[in-house]
């Protein structure tokens with residue numbers, strides 16, 4: 001009797017949208033534009049900027065938190081003030097924008113086609129995958145679209161150690177890839193890193209704050225060339241110089257024209 005009931009329930013489940021996983025995911029797919037819109041809207045409310053298709057989770061990791069030291073906060077305040085300043089009357093928006101930053105970037109696009117659903121659902125952006133504030137990558141990116149450049153404030157946490165007391169070269173490369181990739185993606189649309197050249201000039205002390213200056217060099221067809229310098233916050237010390245090549249992998253857009 002019990003077995004017969006169980007079979008009946010199992011037969012019923014595929015036809016019941018409330019219980020069937022596939023049906024639920026199909027309904028979610030239908031709702032994607034709606035979800036993306038609400039994610040964009042809530043993120044706009046948080047950080048006053050437009051977004052590409054970020055996850056529905058609105059938690060913005062680039063907001064100041066208690067782990068930030070005084071220098072990080074001071075430089076942040078300086079750039080954040082530039083985001084509030086109105087440019088000349090002829091221009092609609094201030095030249096600088098603070099970008100929000102989430103631990104899931106492109107939840108619904110086809111980038112994960114080769115992944116199982118479990119991996120896809122657990123996927124997290126490498127630089128934003130720790131809950132403990134200040135432990136690893138604390139950073140915030142400010143974008144200047146008019147000048148096709150960006151600035152990233154980076155406070156390196158204790159989990160990023162390479163040589164004793166200094167930041168791991170791979171962590172530095174990660175930040176350079178992130179900053180240059182964000183700039184390229186922001187300007188032209190989806191990109192993949194094809195080449196990254198890094199010269200490490202002076203070590204970065206663990207726990208210190210540095211600034212990454214990303215700038216568009218040139219665009220040649222699908223190729224986007226970006227440069228990056230990592231310096232001390234007063235720019236007196238050069239830590240790292242890099243060049244990066246990105247290849248556009250999706251529909252390109254000329255966002256220089258878009259407000």
Ligand SMILES: CCCCCCCC/C=C\CCCCCCCC(=O)SCCNC(=O)CCNC(=O)[C@H](O)C(C)(C)COP(=O)(O)OP(=O)(O)OC[C@H]1O[C@@H](n2cnc3c(N)ncnc32)[C@H](O)[C@@H]1OP(=O)(O)O
Pocket residue numbers: 052053105125177178179181182185186189190191192193194195221222223245247249
């Ligand atoms: C939607 C909004 C977007 C917003 C973005 C912001 C989002 C913010 C969210 C979070 C921020 C985080 C940001 C992180 C960013 C990190 C990015 C990564 O780390 S990506 C992972 C590592 N990279 C790979 O795994 C690539 C693996 N390689 C490939 O997939 C391909 O090789 C690829 C796509 C790079 C090139 O594909 P092909 O080879 O089919 O391209 P062909 O069309 O043949 O080449 C185009 C041109 O590029 C040259 N080229 C290609 N690869 C080259 C290379 N390695 N060096 C020099 N030239 C190369 C070719 O010679 C060709 O040049 P000619 O047009 O003929 O002059």
